[in-house]
Amino acid sequence: MELPIRLSQDSREPIYHQIEHQLKALIAGGNLRAGTSLPSIRSLSKDLEVSVITTRRAYQNLEAQGFIKTLQGKGTFVAEIEDSLKKQVKESTVRNTLERAVETALSYEYTASQVEELFQEIMNNHRKEKGD
Numbered sequence: 001m002e003l004p005i006r007l008s009q010d011s012r013e014p015i016y017h018q019i020e021h022q023l024k025a026l027i028a029g030g031n032l033r034a035g036t037s038l039p040s041i042r043s044l045s046k047d048l049e050v051s052v053i054t055t056r057r058a059y060q061n062l063e064a065q066g067f068i069k070t071l072q073g074k075g076t077f078v079a080e081i082e083d084s085l086k087k088q089v090k091e092s093t094v095r096n097t098l099e100r101a102v103e104t105a106l107s108y109e110y111t112a113s114q115v116e117e118l119f120q121e122i123m124n125n126h127r128k129e130k131g132d
Contacts, residue, residue: 001039002047004031015050019058021093027067027078028089034080038068041076 005022007015026032039047045055059076062068069079105115 001037003039003044005048007048007050016054016057016061019044019048019050019055020061021096023058023062024067024089025093027081028086028093032078034078036078038076038078 003023003026005019007018011018013021023032032038038044041052041055041059045052048055059068059070063070063076066079066085067081068076070076102115105118110118
């Protein structure tokens with residue numbers, strides 16, 4: 001199974017955090033359901049072209065937080081997580097993404113009203129695509 005994880009070498013966020021956050025988002029968003037088998041640490045490391053240590057750290061953190069579980073001799077699987085935790089992860093992910101977008105806009109000297117206008121335009125385009 002190849003996971004849709006995209007890493008940014010330009011980001012100030014450590015690679016293992018990027019892996020963690022993206023896996024959390026995939027789990028919270030329902031793209032990876034409870035019981036789904038995950039790639040081995042070595043396999044994911046190879047796919048993402050990162051060290052085994054980096055991937056192991058992400059997996060260990062996710063396991064400590066209850067998002068995944070490792071069964072000796074069987075592999076690593078998505079754990080059953082509470083809906084409240086899914087909601088928390090979704091909100092955190094969206095908030096962080098919007099914060100980065102606002103920071104980028106402000107660094108290009110956009111005003112708050114220009115940022116709001118762009119946001120509304122993007123939302124309207126998505127509504128049209130979905131037929132809302």
